[in-house]
Amino acid sequence: MDHETHSAATASTFDGTYLSYVHAYFRHVHRAYPFLDRQEILSNAKASTYLNIWSDNPDSIILGLVLSIGSTTLERAGKLSVYNRPNMVVPYTRILSRCLSSPGLKGLQILPLLSLYSLFDPKGISTWSMVGILTRQAVMLGLSRTTGLPRALNPPEAELSNRLFWSIFVLDRMLAVSVGHSVGLVDEGMDIPQPAMTVEEFTSSERTANASLLQLNRHIIQLRQLEHQILDSLHKRGQVNIESMTSVNRATVLGQLRSAIDDWYSTGCLVCLPEADNIPIHSTITWLNARYYNLLILLYYPCHFNNQAKHISSIELVGCIRKYFKYNYILLENRQLPLNYITLNRLIPACLALMHCFGVIQPRHFSAKLELSSCIDILRAFPEDWLPAHQAKQVVIEFLGIVMAHEAYAAAQLFDCSEANTIPLTSTTNLSFQKILTDMLGIAKSAFGPISCYLSISSLSDSGHISAPPLGASITDLEKGNEQLSTWDPANCYDFGFL
Incomplete structure (x- = not known):
């Protein structure tokens, strides 16, 4: 002072x-x-x-x-x-x-x-x-x-x-x-x-x-160990090592990590306790849910390890990002969301991943519009001197506009919507989309440095992994699975009557 x-x-x-x-x-x-x-x-x-x-x-x-x-x-x-x-x-x-x-x-x-x-x-x-x-x-x-x-x-x-x-x-x-x-x-x-x-x-x-505090602290330690394990196993793994792995090997790694994430969540349900006010956050079920979906975003994030099953990952990833934005917005409403670099640095890759998924799926109806609005509100809540947050907010606003323009174009086409769930972006929309993707990558590069693993998403885009689906593609079982994922929540699988 x-x-x-x-x-x-x-x-x-x-x-x-x-x-x-x-x-x-x-x-x-x-x-x-x-x-x-x-x-x-x-x-x-x-x-x-x-x-x-x-x-x-x-x-x-x-x-x-x-x-x-x-x-x-x-x-x-x-x-x-x-x-x-x-x-x-x-x-x-x-x-x-x-x-x-x-x-x-x-x-x-x-x-x-x-x-x-x-x-x-x-x-x-x-x-x-x-x-x-x-x-x-x-x-x-x-x-x-x-x-x-x-x-x-x-x-x-x-x-x-x-x-x-x-x-x-x-x-x-x-x-x-x-x-x-x-x-x-x-x-x-x-x-x-x-x-x-x-x-x-x-x-x-x-x-x-004291015992409750240490149980919670050990659970947080396990969270950081798990995040590091995902980062090392998927995102920091060498290119040669990845290319030598079969699709079965990759699926095994993903399955083991997914089981570890679900186990961590189950354990977290036991350390969640009611609080007298909103000062503590680490023991709340909303914080636990936000961390759970952040782990899943890290697990399914577009990268070289996941590129063989890009469509499957994209379908599930959209559902995870929607839930992640939802729970962060609840934390914001409850004044339990720290507006700091960690929150901002988690939101930027989630936005990048959602943009990537939109480019891969190119749906007639994009299910994440409401959650994009929540993301905009979160970024808007940062004080004025947080320039990267407000730059990202502007890009997300433009992305939401592109999504709505694409949906309006799709609705005007003479396809039977019951038989066609995807439609390629027009050349004009695609140019606008590539611009905002480049803008968000620029914000990420400034925040994370040029060799962050989250920037590998740009090489996937450049190498053609974002490509237009077949015109009039049918709704697949995977897309139906996404509808199920959008209504599924881990909190629904546990009895929280003790809270």
Whole structure:
């Protein structure tokens, strides 16, 4: 905070408003990244003053970042107006310089917090670059192996160190899959046990809450492991390796991954709990559904691995994207959707994939029009300084216009609609479609870099995988399957009476 502009009153300790930022952090962010001692942070907050924030003391930097992240959580939940949000200017350069010049466990606590905050800051330093520094420091300091931990750590400290490693792991995997690149935290000898309860937590009055938090955290770890597995097995697999695989081999890989995704979802139903308000999101069934369909989009995303069954994948992929947009829109309505780089970076590939599917199927009636409108509303909700979000919004608006123009053209043709479900794009419509596809690829390239796996969709288009179907093609069993998929929902397969 720019304390020079404040009166002498700023030397007072934090009031209840600022402590609410700390509580918001621990009710939401801490569930996915439980590496801080809650009581220690609260004690520091109660003893600190506004003038202490961003001093050279690592504890004050950690507190400042917790306050900053907590305020973004309250703003997202509608508990804090953007106009009333404190003007906490995070000194990225000074914090990074300190962590690089004095590497240690405290620095490894600071860097994840700085990275998490930067996800909400369109004018901040690249999160990708900071997480790259973080992961290499973690390996260098021995955080990835039990033999690398300092012998002086007592059991609670050792457990917090384990949780710090898994928090870095989760952050690294989440960021890598959001941009379509390889992970940074790589150590074949990783042997750190997953987060577990300490004796103090087990014997405390909050034992049930602690157990629930760690169950949820392990489920999030499994999600990031599964995302990384899909990325490595399909999208980062070498071209020569893919070409040597038979269609049966590919189907086996896809089937195993689909089973793992469904198992993860089933387990998630057991950790979903009712919440008193909309500050936490990771334990909600809507968040679980959004993550489930995001996994399926990643599984069926147009790529060289999936190109042999492009029509089958396209039919199912449209249904997955529709559901993904639907649940994200529900999260937005409930003020549970973080408007940050992760959300934006997931929406862009989903839009690219939907455009690709439209080009492959070229249907008389495109079933995703309503969901495209939901996507537009989500992108519109980003603040004005999120330029890529608003650029993507404009492209999606143009895409929706092309879809509606194609449907109007198809309706005017003298084909029996009961016998013909597809019709080629006109040359004019195709030119407009190729332009917006190029525009969205440009946005993706700017966001992800030129070698992101999500950009492989452009080579599929260039090599002729988007081609006009036969004029007057009949409705196939696969398209009927898409109708079934559009009404199917994993939530319908489970009894949520316990929620």
